[in-house]
Amino acid sequence: MTAARVAQVSEADDDGHAYWNLVWAAAKGGSGETALRWGLRLLASAEVLERKVGGDLVRSVASGHESLRGEVATVLVALAEVETEVCVLRSLVVGLGAAQDPRGVPVLVRLSGHEDAEMRWTVALAFGTVVSGLPDGPDVRALIRLTQDQDPEVRNWAAFALGFQLEQDTTAIRDALWKCTTDEDSTVREEGARGLARRHDPRAVPLIAHLLDSDDGSQIFTLDAAEILGVPELLPALAAYEFQGSDTDRAIAACDPVRRARMEDDAWTVVVELERLRPDIGAALSSPRYESVYRMQVTHRETVDASYDAAALLTRADGDPVRAAELVVADLTGSAGSGPRADGFSESSG
Numbered sequence: 001m002t003a004a005r006v007a008q009v010s011e012a013d014d015d016g017h018a019y020w021n022l023v024w025a026a027a028k029g030g031s032g033e034t035a036l037r038w039g040l041r042l043l044a045s046a047e048v049l050e051r052k053v054g055g056d057l058v059r060s061v062a063s064g065h066e067s068l069r070g071e072v073a074t075v076l077v078a079l080a081e082v083e084t085e086v087c088v089l090r091s092l093v094v095g096l097g098a099a100q101d102p103r104g105v106p107v108l109v110r111l112s113g114h115e116d117a118e119m120r121w122t123v124a125l126a127f128g129t130v131v132s133g134l135p136d137g138p139d140v141r142a143l144i145r146l147t148q149d150q151d152p153e154v155r156n157w158a159a160f161a162l163g164f165q166l167e168q169d170t171t172a173i174r175d176a177l178w179k180c181t182t183d184e185d186s187t188v189r190e191e192g193a194r195g196l197a198r199r200h201d202p203r204a205v206p207l208i209a210h211l212l213d214s215d216d217g218s219q220i221f222t223l224d225a226a227e228i229l230g231v232p233e234l235l236p237a238l239a240a241y242e243f244q245g246s247d248t249d250r251a252i253a254a255c256d257p258v259r260r261a262r263m264e265d266d267a268w269t270v271v272v273e274l275e276r277l278r279p280d281i282g283a284a285l286s287s288p289r290y291e292s293v294y295r296m297q298v299t300h301r302e303t304v305d306a307s308y309d310a311a312a313l314l315t316r317a318d319g320d321p322v323r324a325a326e327l328v329v330a331d332l333t334g335s336a337g338s339g340p341r342a343d344g345f346s347e348s349s350g
Helices: 002-009 013-028 033-043 048-064 066-080 086-099 102-111 117-126 138-146 152-165 171-180 186-198 204-213 220-229 232-239 246-255 257-277 310-316 321-333
Strands: 282-286 295-299 305-309 345-348
Touching (some): 002 013, 002 048, 013 033, 013 048, 033 048, 048 066, 102 138, 117 138, 138 171, 152 186, 204 220, 204 232, 220 232, 220 246, 246 257, 257 282, 257 310, 257 321, 305 321
Antiparallel strands (some): 282 295, 295 305, 305 345
16 A cells, blocks of 8 residues: 555556555465465455555455355455446556456446547446447447547557457448548548458458558557558558568468468478377367467376467477477477467466
């Protein structure tokens, strides 16, 4: 609480970092039960700052302890119905996002129309993990509204959640993303185009080519969209693209039929070689509709499951599929670390 009070009146970033370091340390410790209990006690306080700290603590518990997310969601949904202070409500909304529980959808839908722009922005972020799963659910309709918000940051994150994080594909969603492509904000335009590309909407092809030829925006999302589409029509725009690098090369490889076929053959060779080296390791290739790379899912009874970006794995192995298979075996049976890595390996719970 002392750190929170200092951060509240201070404009120094270090003071804010000091506060959050304490929150995360408290939430991470043990099973999370103690931190959750203290967070709930603070949320019952009459003091606004104490309730905010309680919300921050509880949301951090949900982020670090999956087993407690259901309990966290139950509490936060109830508190959000009676809380009136904006700063506390924002903390509760972030907590619902961390809990990833669909019971939070009605709360987020209600707050999506809040007069405070930062609240609406926080809601757009939370909708990335709190979803109904329905093609025309209240969460989808709220996100569509937020893509037309008066605040550009709200529109940006709503377009990101609607186009990139959600996998529903309806006419209403595509129409909303199409409107985003004409937004005055370049990032919103890119998010709209990428969202259409993920749904393989043919209108995205000329859009992506135009964005590659323009000089506004980060272009990272545009390259990602080109890689997802993987169509030869984009090769001229990619070849003429000003910033040639690894992201551009991945997009070109996805759009070039020859290079794409070679990568697919090499990825399958990795699977076959894995079967030869270690029959007890199961591997499979998949090409999810909304992703731009071939995903290699690997299982091993003595380790957690792992998934690989096939292109990144082959790059790590200098293009040698046999070497790539050997690297997978080493990862799963040797001293490979956990969590996402830059070389194409990531762990997921089995």
